[in-house]
Amino acid sequence: MIQNLWENILRRKNSESDIFHFLKKSFLFQDLGHQEIEFLSQLVHVRHYQSGEPIFRQGDSGVGMYLLVNGSVDIVMHDPAGEGSNELNGGIFITRLEKGDFFGELSLAEDPSYRSATAVCLTKSTLVGFFKPDLLQVVQRNPSTGNKIILRLAEILGRRLRETTDKVTELYTELEQLKTQAQGKKSEKHFTS
Amino acid sequence: MRNTLRLENLRLLLLLSFVAAFFFLLFFIENLLISLVLAFVVYYILAPVVSWVERKGLGRGTSIFLIYTLNVLVVVLAFYLVIPLMVDQLALLEQELPELQSGFLNLVSRVEAKLQTTFHIGEPLFRDNLRNWMISQTTEYTSLIPKWISDSLTLLFLTPFLAFFMLRDASVFKRALLKVTPNRYFETVIKLLDDMNHQVGSFIRARFAEAMIVGLFTWVGLLVIGFPFAALLALFAALTNLIPYIGPVIGAIPAFIILFVNAEIMFGSLGLNVLALTFVYLVAHIVDAVFIIPIVVAKIVDLHPVTVVLVIILGAQVLGIVGMIISIPVASLLKLVFSSFYRQALR
Numbered sequence: 001m002i003q004n005l006w007e008n009i010l011r012r013k014n015s016e017s018d019i020f021h022f023l024k025k026s027f028l029f030q031d032l033g034h035q036e037i038e039f040l041s042q043l044v045h046v047r048h049y050q051s052g053e054p055i056f057r058q059g060d061s062g063v064g065m066y067l068l069v070n071g072s073v074d075i076v077m078h079d080p081a082g083e084g085s086n087e088l089n090g091g092i093f094i095t096r097l098e099k100g101d102f103f104g105e106l107s108l109a110e111d112p113s114y115r116s117a118t119a120v121c122l123t124k125s126t127l128v129g130f131f132k133p134d135l136l137q138v139v140q141r142n143p144s145t146g147n148k149i150i151l152r153l154a155e156i157l158g159r160r161l162r163e164t165t166d167k168v169t170e171l172y173t174e175l176e177q178l179k180t181q182a183q184g185k186k187s188e189k190h191f192t193s
Numbered sequence: 194m195r196n197t198l199r200l201e202n203l204r205l206l207l208l209l210s211f212v213a214a215f216f217f218l219l220f221f222i223e224n225l226l227i228s229l230v231l232a233f234v235v236y237y238i239l240a241p242v243v244s245w246v247e248r249k250g251l252g253r254g255t256s257i258f259l260i261y262t263l264n265v266l267v268v269v270l271a272f273y274l275v276i277p278l279m280v281d282q283l284a285l286l287e288q289e290l291p292e293l294q295s296g297f298l299n300l301v302s303r304v305e306a307k308l309q310t311t312f313h314i315g316e317p318l319f320r321d322n323l324r325n326w327m328i329s330q331t332t333e334y335t336s337l338i339p340k341w342i343s344d345s346l347t348l349l350f351l352t353p354f355l356a357f358f359m360l361r362d363a364s365v366f367k368r369a370l371l372k373v374t375p376n377r378y379f380e381t382v383i384k385l386l387d388d389m390n391h392q393v394g395s396f397i398r399a400r401f402a403e404a405m406i407v408g409l410f411t412w413v414g415l416l417v418i419g420f421p422f423a424a425l426l427a428l429f430a431a432l433t434n435l436i437p438y439i440g441p442v443i444g445a446i447p448a449f450i451i452l453f454v455n456a457e458i459m460f461g462s463l464g465l466n467v468l469a470l471t472f473v474y475l476v477a478h479i480v481d482a483v484f485i486i487p488i489v490v491a492k493i494v495d496l497h498p499v500t501v502v503l504v505i506i507l508g509a510q511v512l513g514i515v516g517m518i519i520s521i522p523v524a525s526l527l528k529l530v531f532s533s534f535y536r537q538a539l540r
Contacts, residue, residue: 042364042365043364045368045371045372045379045383047376047379049376053376054377055376056380060380061380061381061384061536062380063380063383063384063387064380064383129379129383131380131383132387133383133386133387133390137364140244140248141244141247141248141253142247142248143248
């Protein structure tokens, strides 16, 4: 208990310098200078999660994004009508995120924002949270830093949109092919009968 | 998983202990509550200005120092320009107070006599009771002056001191609070703190602007009609305007007392004077009620009018005038907190 308290609340498990270097390497903040990263590291939130602990659940109101410092996180989707499924015992597995990955960035741009999937820690993990109030504070106090972050964020969201569009197109083509095949089989059956 | 739950509960316990300790200190240390309320007012008024200076490329600390220095200059200038005027008016008021007091008592006895002859009601005791009450109040307030001075000095020192650290370390306090927040409530608390910050900030800035505008309109209006003690009465109207609903009425009462007691101090007949004075206070109140409250204040505080009246009464019972002033923002914050956690619990 005491050790847990020490590890999670009192001790700076990830020292400020570790967080500084982690942020500097992150795609979202890679354009920022030394002082800008220092300023940012005063605003972000370092969180520790146990294995199996949910970070957020599908349908929760979302306030911002998380960057995975260490550990791994599963993103799972649930059928809203499906009963009895929760983040621990079911749902459709979407992806597994590892050290350096980030997720939930759509919440920085959306208002209001709701989580489209559940994020659960697979192992003991440390995450850095960067939220909308923090982004607004950066924009208000240091607009040039805010612009750099927003441009990167726009790039990430654009990339995600392109990936989604590609996926939808792919699925649409697949569906059309399946339709044609089904029609072909149907007419073949009709012809033979 | 059991470890996680235990840790989460421990964090929740720590968070609740911090909140409980904060409220305990607030209510049991003399002047801390008022100083903190005033420090919040200073913080929310200065924070956008400090951020604006920071945007010009200066550090946070330097920006705060610059704004504080500028404010000291403004306060000194205000002391230099406004205080002599206030002191003159206070001296004049002190000089005229016995006359005003006896004039007021005469007015009351005239009304009383009129009531007696016309309706044959009332005993001529009211005037004596009122005189005794006024004398006792004057004695009581005179004895309280040393305490008021010491309280004011404490507030004068404590308020800018607290506001300075709020301006400099607001994000540090916020992060410290979030550090002890359990993971399952983390995002809810972040959103809640942001909403609270936005709501309180907008409310304080709106009320401050409202008080300034009401004070300015009253001052100019009283100067135009040549009413005495214009600056003092305008300051009083601006301050009492912070009390919802009855504030504007309380703010106008001293001017009408002065008018009824000393009708000869102004132009024309008494009726014309009453009309002019009513017009001045009405214009200030209409500007406030028609433009400022609907556009600014009502949008910020989402409370039913009945709730507003009830919380004002409750605020007055618990903390007097201060309670009346802070009751609405406190109630709207409580509503925000409960609705956030209620939504979370429903999910």
